Amino acid sequence: MIWRTPRTIRRGTTVSAPPLKPGRALITGASAGIGEAFAHEFARHGYNLTLVARREHKLQALAAELKKTYAIDVSTCACDLLDPSSIERIRKTCSDQEIDILVNNAGVMYHGDFKEQQLESIDSIVHLNVACLTKLSSVFLQPMLRRGGGRILNITSTTGFQAGPTIAVYAASKAYILSFTEALAEELRDSGVYATAFCPGFTDTHMAAESFGEDIKNEPMSAFLMMSTTDVAALGYQACMQGTTISVPGFANKLVSGITRLQPKWMSRRLQAWMYRNMLGGAEKN
Numbered sequence: 001m002i003w004r005t006p007r008t009i010r011r012g013t014t015v016s017a018p019p020l021k022p023g024r025a026l027i028t029g030a031s032a033g034i035g036e037a038f039a040h041e042f043a044r045h046g047y048n049l050t051l052v053a054r055r056e057h058k059l060q061a062l063a064a065e066l067k068k069t070y071a072i073d074v075s076t077c078a079c080d081l082l083d084p085s086s087i088e089r090i091r092k093t094c095s096d097q098e099i100d101i102l103v104n105n106a107g108v109m110y111h112g113d114f115k116e117q118q119l120e121s122i123d124s125i126v127h128l129n130v131a132c133l134t135k136l137s138s139v140f141l142q143p144m145l146r147r148g149g150g151r152i153l154n155i156t157s158t159t160g161f162q163a164g165p166t167i168a169v170y171a172a173s174k175a176y177i178l179s180f181t182e183a184l185a186e187e188l189r190d191s192g193v194y195a196t197a198f199c200p201g202f203t204d205t206h207m208a209a210e211s212f213g214e215d216i217k218n219e220p221m222s223a224f225l226m227m228s229t230t231d232v233a234a235l236g237y238q239a240c241m242q243g244t245t246i247s248v249p250g251f252a253n254k255l256v257s258g259i260t261r262l263q264p265k266w267m268s269r270r271l272q273a274w275m276y277r278n279m280l281g282g283a284e285k286n
């Protein structure tokens with residue numbers, strides 16, 4: 001008899017989530033990049049949306065486009081998640097809404113040596129990528145548990161799997177999201193609520209261009225890894241619906257992050273430092 005490890009254990013993921021009837025998804029960082037693509041993806045599948053970001057005009061324009069194209073309900077909450085009152089504002093906006101899916105997507109990055117990073121930048125990364133994501137997970141988890149179903153889709157990164165010299169604080173924030181979401185997924189087992197840590201690699205957005213320079217797409221390594229926001233969002237949606245605990249989109253990202261995880265830690269640190277300093281534009285770009 002051939003003994004096979006169950007699929008869920010082999011992959012360390014959950015792949016058997018029951019289907020969720022389209023309801024409402026709340027997406028942070030929906031005014032641009034991956035968040036905007038998620039808004040299109042969820043709308044395409046019939047979800048009503050609540051969109052959060054700072055730029056109100058972008059949210060309004062996106063809401064109008066999605067309502068017209070998909071005949072769904074879209075509400076917006078323009079707020080700066082770094083503002084301590086923002087979580088309460090979002091809670092109030094959603095007081096008469098049932099949020100079935102929370103997409104914690106908003107995030108910021110800094111590329112450059114830590115010794116040159118300003119306190120304001122450190123604060124933004126820790127507050128937005130770590131604290132806000134954790135607090136929003138707490139706020140929206142409770143009603144999901146009471147209803148016995150829901151999804152939390154936390155956007156981390158392939159950088160969360162290892163230390164990231166020259167993106168030290170960002171990579172550490174993404175490692176936090178990975179660890180937090182994995183633990184949450186296990187705590188939620190059998191509750192009907194599923195948490196997914198979604199780990200894109202290079203994605204063609206403003207963040208990538210701003211952090212590594214406009215030429216980033218022409219670098220051979222990033223060109224190999226770079227994915228479109230549409231493809232990333234489609235795979236993120238799929239992972240969320242399946243209740244996958246950890247999901248890395250795209251063959252190239254899976255390959256590179258798989259190889260990185262097999263390396264000794266010292267080797268991975270050196271290679272990451274070399275890659276970020278030489279292949280992906282120097283730290284002096286910041």
Ligand SMILES: NC(=O)c1ccc[n+]([C@@H]2O[C@H](COP(=O)([O-])OP(=O)(O)OC[C@H]3O[C@@H](n4cnc5c(N)ncnc54)[C@H](OP(=O)(O)O)[C@@H]3O)[C@@H](O)[C@H]2O)c1
Pocket residue numbers: 028029030031032033034035052053054055056058079080081082105106107108109128155156157158199200201202203204205206207208
């Ligand atoms: N691009 C990549 O290569 C890549 C790779 C792996 C993971 N990721 C992750 O994917 C997520 C989205 O990244 P992206 O590349 O799409 O970034 P992006 O194009 O820069 O978009 C970031 C989004 O976050 C919002 N945001 C930023 N600061 C905010 C704040 N203080 N309050 C509220 N909203 C705020 C922005 O909207 P406003 O400016 O209107 O507020 C925007 O909608 C991030 O978590 C990022 O770490 C990106």
